[in-house]
Amino acid sequence: MTESVLGVLASGRGTNLQSIMNAIATGQIKAKIGVVITDKPEAKALDRAREANIQAVCIDRTKCTSKEDFEQKLVAALREYGVNLVVLAGFMRLLSPYFVQSFKDRILNIHPSLLPAFGGAHAHRDVLAYGVKVSGCTIHFVDEGMDSGPIILQESVPVLPGDTEDTLAARVLEKEHSLYPRAIALYIDGKLIVNGRQVIIQS
Template sequence: MSLALGVLVSGSGSNLQAILDRVREGSLDADIRVVIANRADALGLERAREAGIPTACVLHADFPRREDFDRELVRLLRQAGVEWVALAGFMRILTPEFLTPFAGRVVNIHPALLPACAGLHAQRQQAEHGVRLAGCTVHFVDEQMDHGPIVIQAAVPAFADDDEASLGARILDMEHRIYPQALQWIAEGRVRVNGRQVVVNGVARTFTGPHWTNPPLEPPFDR
């Protein structure tokens, strides 16, 4: 069953592009109904337009309260027939006005191995702390920042001479793999949330390659 998906962006939209690419090649069964940005200069809007996806720009500064902004997002997503929402570099904390209508159907990608290094500049946090394994996380969104149940994580090596940019590039490569994979598992109806535990039906327990993900990636997302 195709995933009726809305994507929220604030910046370059590289994860949006990874999703668009997987949809185009047929490995991600999703119908992206609309891409919405909260910044007029978000490159993600241009990526969506080039792919023929409807777009909207909703400036959060135009709304006196977060709840009013979130209510407008919900209106636009519902108008587009969206059932699931993917946050792809969307730099706003969502309120219950948004999360209640889409309860259990909002996912996010974060460039760290949560619960470590939540919040902004996660790549910098990891580099400055001197971690030896960095990574990224796809998780369900709840009312706390970078907190909801975890679907999949990927670990990448971190080196003593890494800075935010070099480590961030290594992490980003894996973001582009695990986010479409997580969305495909959701589209296939294989994901079940039990408290803080997310069960993905039918996944293997074998790990190969220089980068680890848990659960393991499946073809074609493993390349």
């Protein structure tokens, strides 16, 4: 059986990365992280990876000649470290069909809303502006669209009177930290079957 090797792509603090590392340490996720890649040299996710003795690489988008150049470097790095599941953890880049096809059905993403509602980069702002009473987070497979791939798991949180983007984000993030490791473990354990838009979870 081929060892499961994760490649985690992040742009920021890396709190979801930390939850994944914790889940690997406890045996919830039976895999290793081959490499953590960020597109920003100041991303705290790099520090988290290095402190855990995980390979950490920055491919600075601003120093690449084009999006194609950037993604070719991403794919090359992921392949160099033997990655067979790509995990997007706060990676703030829309991936092209070239990247998606390079790891077809092997890319997971987390989004801070109940998709298909409030996709895009400003989910919490949009949730509050619309006035909905419930938000949450979604784990999904990545396809060529924005936040449009088949949904694996979702969990809801209430939107409370007086919520700001920060207070809502904190409540959703707490759910993210438990939901993402669950989804990754289901994938690693071979319990996810994709049938069109439906993801069937085997017991």
